[in-house]
Amino acid sequence: MFRKVSLTRAPWLVKLLPLALILGACATGAIREKQLTLPTIEGAEPVGQETCLECHDDYAASFAASIHGRIADFELMGAAGGCEACHGNGSLHISDDQAGKILKFDQLLPEESAAVCAKCHSDGSLMDWTHSEHALTDVTCTDCHSVHGGGKTALKQQDPDLCYSCHQEQMAKSNFPSHHPIKEGKMTCGDCHNPHAAEGLVTEQRVNDLCIECHTRYQGPFVFEHAPVAEDCTICHDPHGTVADNLLVQNEPFICLQCHEGHFHALRAGQPVGTNVPATPADPAITDPNITFTNPHGDEGWQKAFLTRCTACHAQQHGSDLPGQAAPVDGKWPTAGGTFTR
C-alpha cells in the first residue's frame, strides 16, 4: 500500500540546497534593510540605544529580558540594532521641537508596521505573512504582540484569550459539550493555527495532515478508504467544538445521510432486503418512476437507520484493511467490501 500525496518529485532541489545555503552566506541583513520599502524619518541619524534609555528607562528592564533585547549582533548581519532598528533613527526625536519625528507603531499603516518586523521575521512560520488572512484584513504584528516584553511569545495576552478577543464564535464553540481541551489548558489555538500563515494552519500540507499529527491512527493508507476521511476531516468534524459527540458537525444518522442520501429514500419505504423500491409514491419528493432504491436493512430498516447510530455497525468509518460484511446485490458482489463494518 503506497500513496503519493505530492504532485511531482524534484530530489535535485534537495541536493542543491546545502550548496545554495553556503554560497549565500555572504548576503547581509543590511542589503535587505536597504531594499525593503520601509517607513523612514527623513534627515534623522542614529543616536544609539543608550540615548533612548535616558528618557525611556521604563522600557529598559522588560526590553532587556525580552527576546528582542537578547538578540546578538551577528544575527543582525550588519543591519541596525537596538531601539532604532524598529523605531527609526532618533536624532530628530531627541530635539525638543521635533519630538514626533520617530516611528510610532500605533500611527503606522498596518503594512508599514509589518514591513518593519519583516526585516528580520521573514522565515519559518512567518514566511507567508503577507498572504495571511490577518494581513489581508489589516491586522498587524503589534495588534497581538508586545515587542518590548510579553514573555516567551511576546503576546499581549495568553493564547487562547488573545485569539478569543476577536474570534468569539470559536470561543463559544470551545464550550460546547464536545471540544478539544482548550479551556482545560491542555491545548491552545496555536497548536493547530499559525496566525501568520496563508492557510492559517500549522502545516504546509493538507488539513488532514494537521489532524493526523496527533490522531495518527487514521493516517492510513487503508485498503478500504472512506472518501471524506482521505479528503478533509472537517467534512464531518468541527475541531472547534460541537453539540454532537466526537466533534461531529451533526448527529448520526443525519451527518451520514448528507452524502448517503439513497439510504434515506430506501429506508423510508421499509421494504424487504434486496427489493428495488420505487421512488414514488413512497417518496413524493421524487416524481421520476424510473428511479429505484435498494433497501439494504430490511423490514426494520427505518428503525435501524433513524433510531440508532450508523457507526454502531459501520464502526470503521475512518477506513479499514479488512473487508466489511456485505450481501450480494442483484447477484453481484458489492463494491470492494468497503462497508466499514469490520
Add this chain to the structure above:
Amino acid sequence: MKQIQTWLLLAALALLLLPTSLLAAEHKAESSSIEVGAAGMAVDDEVNRVNEYTVVRDDDGVNPYAKARIEGGENGVYFDLDARRMSQRDQEYNLEADFNRIFRFDLDYDTFKHWLPHDQLDYMRATMKTEGQTKPGSANPAIYSEDLVPDEDFFIIHRQFETGGEVQLPSMPNVTLRAGFRQEEREGVEQVFGISHCSACHVTGDAKNIDELTTDLTVGATGKFGLLTVDYEYLTRDFEENAGDVNREYLLAAKPVDGLPTADFATGRLLFEQQNGQLPYENTPESEKDSHSLKARVDLSNNTVISGGYINTDIESSKKDTQGLLLSMN
C-alpha cells in the same frame, strides 16, 4: 516515557528549591513564581458522563499540586522553565534555553487524560419486532445487541515529549540549522463495535486496549540571502500500534461456497474470510511517513512579496502478513 516524566519532575523540583537561596544570592534569576497547594476531589463515576477532559478528576481524595515559573540568565545564557503538576495524569513542563544566541533549544512534556464515551447500545431496542427481543436467544429479533463490558471506563492517557534545537553560527549568520524530535504516546482502553450476521445482525460493544506510539524526527535549515529567504524541512514519522488485535466470533459464509443459491447467502451468512471462528476486527494499521518541504520568499519594493512552496510526502502502511481471500462466485 515514564522515565522522562520522572526526570522532568525531579528537575522541576530541584529548580523549585533554588530561587530563595542560590539564585537570589547570585542575582541570576530575573523572575520566578511558585504556587503549591492541594485539591480535594470526590469522584462519583458514571459511564454516561460528559466532560471529556475535567482536570484533577482521576485521583480520588486529596492531591497535592505545584506550579512554578523561573526565568533568568547571565553572560548570554538564558533559561525559562514552566512547570505544572496537578496530578499523575495532568502534568506539563516546558524548558527553553539560549546559549549566546548560537544554540537555542526547547523541551516540552505534557500528559493528560481524555475520557471516552461508553455506548451502552440501549437504543437498539428501537429496532425490536417484539418487546424485549434484542438480546441473544431472542426468538425473532431485528438486531441482537450486547454491551459485553457494561461497567468498563474508556479513556486515553496522552503523553507527549517534544524537543527542538537551532544552531546559528556567527561566522555564517544567515543560515540557521535546526532539528526536532517528538514522541507521542497514547495508552488506555476504548470501546469497539463488532457486527456479524446469522439470522439477524449481532452487534457487540467490547473493550480494546490502546497502545500507540508516534515518533517524529525533523531536520531543516533556513537561509536568508538578502531579499531571498529559503526554508527546507524533512520530516520522518513512525507510527506503532502495540496493543494487538481484538477478536470476535464470526460464522462461515454460506457464499462464496459454490452450490448455494444467492438468496440463501443474502438472507443467511455474510462474508468473513470463508472460515468460522475468532477473527480480528477493529485493526489499527501501523504506518510511516516521509515529507520534504521547501519554501522560498522574495521581498521586493512597494510591499511586494513573492513566495512559493514545494512539498513531497510519502505515506506507507506497515501492515503485512495478512492473508488475502480469493472470492469465487457463480
